Amino acid sequence: MALFPNLExxxxxxxxxxxxxxxxxxxxxASVPFYDWFCRVTGFGGATNVAETGSDVILDQTIxxxxxxxxERDMPWTFxxxxxxxxxxxxxxxxxxxxxxxxxxxxxxxQAAYNVTPYEAGAFFDKIECFCFTEQVLQPGExxxxxxxxxxxxxxxxxxxxxYVHTITLSYTFYQxxxxxxxxxxxxxxETLTTAPQDAIETN
Numbered sequence: 001m002a003l004f005p006n007l008e009x010x011x012x013x014x015x016x017x018x019x020x021x022x023x024x025x026x027x028x029x030a031s032v033p034f035y036d037w038f039c040r041v042t043g044f045g046g047a048t049n050v051a052e053t054g055s056d057v058i059l060d061q062t063i064x065x066x067x068x069x070x071x072e073r074d075m076p077w078t079f080x081x082x083x084x085x086x087x088x089x090x091x092x093x094x095x096x097x098x099x100x101x102x103x104x105x106x107x108x109x110x111q112a113a114y115n116v117t118p119y120e121a122g123a124f125f126d127k128i129e130c131f132c133f134t135e136q137v138l139q140p141g142e143x144x145x146x147x148x149x150x151x152x153x154x155x156x157x158x159x160x161x162x163x164y165v166h167t168i169t170l171s172y173t174f175y176q177x178x179x180x181x182x183x184x185x186x187x188x189x190x191e192t193l194t195t196a197p198q199d200a201i202e203t204n
């Protein structure tokens with residue numbers, strides 16, 4: 001059965017195309033994990049690259065990298081960059097840290113979605129190592145410093161749009177995820193060890 005049967009061909013095409021855009025937009029913004037996946041697959045929204053090693057070429061030209069942090073609405077952590085900005089040479093490997101703290105008395109797992117702006121810089125921003133590559137679990141009251149190492153590809157200086165980029169902002173948003181099974185089992189084991197002596201005393 002065709003959608004919008006009462007519309008003629010051109011009108012139907014416009015309505016269907018608009019509907020797809022609206023639905024995709026709603027799904028993307030309603031779910032941070034979906035949006036992150038969408039960006040990685042399509043390159044939309046300033047998705048970055050992953051590199052195994054640093055750049056072989058380092059230019060004398062420098063670029064500023066700013067660091068931004070935010071949390072999804074229900075994420076209980078505190079999360080912030082150690083520094084707000086650094087200036088590095090294009091091609092040079094940079095190292096930055098983000099601080100995360102779990103104020104609750106239970107473990108909390110999180111995953112970071114990320115992007116860079118301006119969006120045209122995403123194709124030239126390469127991460128070597130990043131806390132965002134894997135899920136993170138913070139124990140009750142735990143504070144951690146999470147590293148990200150990166151470089152800006154020298155090819156940016158020859159790109160039609162990238163050559164005008166002088167500042168790149170790297171942004172992360174942490175959202176809460178279910179605890180990994182190993183963490184659940186560890187928490188249950190710890191609880192058993194904590195309560196076992198007391199139970200034994202009450203039994204005696």
